[in-house]
Amino acid sequence: MASFNPLAKILDENKLTGPNNLDKKRNLMLVLTATKVYWVLTTEEQELPGPDVPQADHDRKSKWLQDNEMTKCYILGSIFNVLQQQHIGMAVASDIMLNIKEIFGE
Template sequence: MASFNPLARIHEDNKLTGPNYVDWKRNLTLVLTAAKVHWVLTTEALELPGPDAPYDVRDRATKWHEDDQMAKCYILGSMSNVLQQQHVGMASSMDIMYILRKMFGQQNRSARQIAIKGLVSTKMVEGTPVRNHMLKMMGHVRC
């Protein structure tokens, strides 16, 4: 079924397969931010308090757990089937992202080294427009 929501299209078209971790993470951040659940990736898990706890404490913990489940669904839904099976039983979305960063984060280091090498070694060709040179330099810094 085709979706007309641009964020849903980003989510559907950018499945994590491994080598595309940097692009996938950037697109996932967009989707989670738009869904207003990105905050659970930066907040430690909140224990569900007992029934005698103040309402605001229970409400915040319940909201965290609901938003974490939503974030997990977005994360798992944007992975290849093999990666989904490996991560489906994890406790929180933060745990999933931690493991993925460990699995694929090393690619970030090599990508940064390649980008820095490109930035340092690229020289403007005499007689060409500055615009072309700037576009080439911006291509090295693709984030």
């Protein structure tokens, strides 16, 4: 898959497939950091704020949801097709990373 995004190109050329997973995971973390979405891996999803909650809380929740989706796309794009199919329905990016860690180890 050709990509115009140089960060996505790093993931395209370094898919998590087995050997050298630590190097490939490091590349994924670099991409997530550079795109400013890494934070969702270390921040739990917040409950949906109620109508009487300040707008800032709604904005924070919306930002988390948006960045979580972007993080999931980068993670899924960095793994081979069989793993993509196993994880595509997972809602939270950190859950995908945890599951991949269980499969491949640290």
